[in-house]
Every structure is written in structure tokens, then in C-alpha cells.
Amino acid sequence: MKKNKSKNLKGIVVALKANFLIVEIDYKDFKDESFDYFYEKIRLLCTRRSKLDYQGLFIDVGDIVLVESIDYKNKRAVISEVEQRKSFLKRPAVANVTLVAICISVDEPLFDIEQASRFLLTAECANIKPLIVLTKIDLITKNDLMLFINKLKSWGYDCIPVSIHTSQGIDSLIERFRKTKLAVLAGPSGAGKTSLINQIIPNVSLPTSSVSKKLKRGTHTTRHVELFSIGNGSLLADTPGFNRPEIVCEPSDFAYLFPEFRTQLSKSKCKFRNCLHRDEPGCVVNKDLERYPFYRENLEKMINPHLPYQAG
Ligand SMILES: Nc1nc2c(ncn2[C@@H]2O[C@H](COP(=O)(O)OP(=O)(O)O)[C@@H](O)[C@H]2O)c(=O)[nH]1
Numbered sequence: 001m002k003k004n005k006s007k008n009l010k011g012i013v014v015a016l017k018a019n020f021l022i023v024e025i026d027y028k029d030f031k032d033e034s035f036d037y038f039y040e041k042i043r044l045l046c047t048r049r050s051k052l053d054y055q056g057l058f059i060d061v062g063d064i065v066l067v068e069s070i071d072y073k074n075k076r077a078v079i080s081e082v083e084q085r086k087s088f089l090k091r092p093a094v095a096n097v098t099l100v101a102i103c104i105s106v107d108e109p110l111f112d113i114e115q116a117s118r119f120l121l122t123a124e125c126a127n128i129k130p131l132i133v134l135t136k137i138d139l140i141t142k143n144d145l146m147l148f149i150n151k152l153k154s155w156g157y158d159c160i161p162v163s164i165h166t167s168q169g170i171d172s173l174i175e176r177f178r179k180t181k182l183a184v185l186a187g188p189s190g191a192g193k194t195s196l197i198n199q200i201i202p203n204v205s206l207p208t209s210s211v212s213k214k215l216k217r218g219t220h221t222t223r224h225v226e227l228f229s230i231g232n233g234s235l236l237a238d239t240p241g242f243n244r245p246e247i248v249c250e251p252s253d254f255a256y257l258f259p260e261f262r263t264q265l266s267k268s269k270c271k272f273r274n275c276l277h278r279d280e281p282g283c284v285v286n287k288d289l290e291r292y293p294f295y296r297e298n299l300e301k302m303i304n305p306h307l308p309y310q311a312g
Pocket residue numbers: 103135136137138139162163164165188189190191192193194195196207208209210211218219221222241
């Protein structure tokens with residue numbers, strides 16, 4: 001007897017494969033007499049009802065969907081509805097992300113303020129709190145690591161330092177991921193994202209890229225986004241490497257993407273309501289902060305994309 005035949009089941013899109021979508025369903029919902037072995041989760045190969053295309057509804061990894069016309073034997077189904085998204089990360093395209101873990105290596109490739117900031121601000125832009133995962137800490141001394149941690153603290157971020165070689169920090173990272181619904185690993189290629197996934201989820205084996213000796217940059221190995229179950233109902237995604245996310249926002253909102261400027265702006269107000277924190281009198285943003293030059297240069301580009309900005 002197939003109890004669930006006419007039922008809609010709720011699931012989450014965990015991968016896109018050519019024209020198909022892979023949807024993960026809780027086994028307890030899927031239970032059917034024809035299944036006698038135990039799985040916590042079941043993955044179904046799905047197509048989508050054409051009405052969704054007419055409605056212009058795109059479906060991405062992370063979307064919560066309803067599936068129907070379930071073929072239990074072949075594990076296939078059809079997506080009939082998509083739930084409204086709570087958040088959407090554009091690059092990589094993942095819906096309903098609850099934590100962006102930005103992997104930044106302390107070396108190989110070398111830590112780069114501008115690049116790290118671009119990833120951090122992109123997450124802030126999508127209204128998703130970023131967490132910094134400082135990778136490859138086996139390559140530096142304890143002292144240098146402290147300098148990194150303090151630097152990131154002065155920018156307003158906490159970080160979890162990790163190494164896949166010493167396994168340092170891996171347990172704290174797993175614990176943090178299990179406290180959130182859908183975490184995405186982002187960051188420059190070569191930072192060690194795929195290596196981390198392979199450690200966290202031992203039964204997957206994703207190809208990692210070796211860091212090019214000459215350029216000290218990673219090559220792009222991860223090509224698509226896939227969500228993996230990591231226990232406690234939490235999912236984790238590796239993302240394809242790309243190195244320079246564009247920050248798209250209004251000039252007046254830009255300063256609010258920086259936690260260290262946000263703190264200052266919440267304590268006291270600039271004299272002018274439309275202050276862009278350039279050289280306006282009565283501005284409360286401290287121009288000596290480490291990332292101010294980065295803020296300023298990018299702000300000038302937003303205001304006037306055609307003029308080169310010269311600091312000082
Ligand atoms: N020394 C060291 N190397 C690492 C560590 N994690 C990753 N790597 C190396 O960094 C390179 C790039 O890793 P990969 O996981 O493909 O980076 P991704 O592009 O961010 O997915 C590989 O050669 C890894 O072996 C680490 O903790 N320490």
C-alpha cells in the first residue's frame with residue numbers, strides 16, 4: 001500500500017543536475033511499506049510543474065518545495081510549489097542561507113584585506129551574518145595567528161581558526177554548523193573550502209584543487225553547489241570558487257555593511273543625515289580604522305564609476 005501517493009511532501013532542493021532538481025525529504029515523511037531499510041533522509045530526482053515556469057518562479061538550491069506524483073520505487077517526483085524565500089545569496093545562488101562561513105586562508109593564498117572584505121560585505125548585503133573561518137593555520141606561528149584574530153576582531157568579526165592537518169578548530173566548526181539550518185562555505189578559491197567539507201563529512205569525497213605554486217592561488221575545482229546533511233537537521237554547502245564578488249548597494253547604505261562603522265554610527269550620529277562619511281564636518285566615522293581606505297575607494301567608485309579615486 002502506498003499511503004503517500006496523493007500527498008504533497010515538503011523538501012529542500014539540495015542540488016541541480018542538468019534539467020533535474022534533487023530534493024531531500026525526511027525519511028519519516030517518506031515512509032512507505034515498499035521501503036524496509038532505514039535512511040534519515042531520502043533524495044528524489046525531480047522535475048517541475050510547467051506552471052512554475054509560467055509564473056516565472058526560479059528554483060535554486062536551498063529552496064523549500066512541495067513535491068507530488070511520487071514514484072517511490074524509482075525515487076522520482078514532481079515539484080508543484082515553491083515556498084517564499086527567507087534570504088537569497090546571489091553568488092553562489094543559494095536560497096534560505098542562515099550562515100555564510102567565509103573561508104580565508106592565512107597563507108597560500110596570502111590573506112588579502114580587499115578580497116576578504118568583498119566576501120564579508122557580500123554576505124552583509126544579503127542580510128546574512130558572516131562567520132570567518134580562518135584556514136591553514138598550520139602554516140603560521142601562534143603569534144601571527146593572534147595578530148590575525150585581533151585584526152578581524154577590530155573589524156567587528158569573530159573567527160574560528162582551523163587546520164585540516166592538525167584538525168584544530170574542526171570540532172568547533174561542526175558544532176557551529178549544527179546550530180544553524182543552512183550554512184554555506186564561501187571564500188576565494190584555494191582557501192580550503194572543499195578540504196573542510198571532506199573532513200566534516202567523511203563519506204563524501206570531493207576533488208580539491210592544488211594551489212598553483214607559481215601564483216599561490218587555487219584553481220577552480222568545485223563547479224556546482226550541493227547541500228550536504230551534517231546531522232541535527234543542518235545542511236552545509238561548498239561553493240564554486242570565484243575570487244572577486246561585486247558589492248552592489250546604495251552609497252548611503254555602504255558604511256552600514258562594515259560592523260566597525262556600524263558600531264560607531266549606532267553610538268552617535270553624524271551632523272548631516274545624508275553623510276557619506278567622506279570629509280563632511282561632524283562625521284562620527286573614524287577615518288583611522290584599517291578598512292576606511294577600502295570603504296572610501298569603493299564608495300567613490302559607486303558614486304562616480306568613471307573617475308579614478310586618488311587617496312590623500
Ligand atoms: N597547509 C594546509 N593546506 C590546506 C589546508 N586546507 C586545505 N589545504 C590545501 O589547500 C589547497 C586548496 O584546497 P581546496 O579545499 O581545494 O580549496 P577550495 O578552492 O577553497 O575548495 C589544497 O591543496 C589543500 O590540500 C590546511 O588546513 N592546511
